[in-house]
Amino acid sequence: MVNERPAGYAHGVHYTAPLVNMPRHLAYLVDRLQRSDVDIEITAVESLDEARSAAPIVVNCTGLGAGKLADDDQVFPIRGQQLVVSNPGIAEFLEVDTGESPDLIAIYPHGDHVVLGGTAERGSWNRAPDPTTAETILARCAAVQPLLRDAAVLEHRVGLRPTRPEIRLEEQFNGTGRIIHNYGHGGAGVSVAWGCAATVSDMVSRQ
Ligand SMILES: Cc1cc2nc3c(=O)[nH]c(=O)nc-3n(C[C@H](O)[C@H](O)[C@H](O)COP(=O)(O)OP(=O)(O)OC[C@H]3O[C@@H](n4cnc5c(N)ncnc54)[C@H](O)[C@@H]3O)c2cc1C
Structure with a gap:
């Protein structure tokens, strides 16, 4: 509805979609794996040959690590910085589609906290949160959703999206x-x- 659009935005789409709480989701997946009837060994490998010597079938899901392991120079990171703040009463998510940009606007409520985004910085391997970037994320999001102005900052997050022009999902026989x-x-x-x-x-x- 018109009066639900933030000031300055000519168009908007309102829809219902699942929103994943990543720490909870990943914990669920780990728990599900541990409960299944499999042996789990967590270790870093230096090469796919090393993995192959231990198993007849290797599934290579190594994200950015695949650049080295599969000798694939098409793999690169797109850095994302986010901010977690206390939830001042936001119940609906909001995303401004700015494409791949260091100035994303994303507001994802998860009950007692809200995840604010963010950035998409092609080629950056920097996993350290940048304080200036965090301030600008909060300012951008608070400009769209004023309830966020006084929200307490709880956590800084940085992740590297393991990117490739196309997903590589294929079997290699050698x-x-x-x-x-x-x-x-x-x-x-x-x-x-x-x-x-x-x-x-x-x-x-x-x-
Ligand atoms: C800020 C941000 C926002 C995102 N938002 C969304 C979203 O809205 N929707 C969405 O669908 N996705 C989103 N993503 C993307 C999503 O998180 C990634 O696509 C996904 O995590 C990739 O999973 P993966 O298992 O392929 O790679 P990863 O999660 O990177 O896992 C790769 C694993 O391989 C391991 N590894 C690497 N090298 C080796 C080695 N030599 N030996 C052993 N292990 C190795 C690593 O330790 C790691 O555990 C977002 C990502 C970021 C950073």
């Missing part, structure tokens, strides 16, 4: 074993995770 590549999901890896995993599962089942 005589000594099977490798299924599944990486390069960029800023959509949560959305497409189950679909990609189902495809990988089909590939693994095929002899």
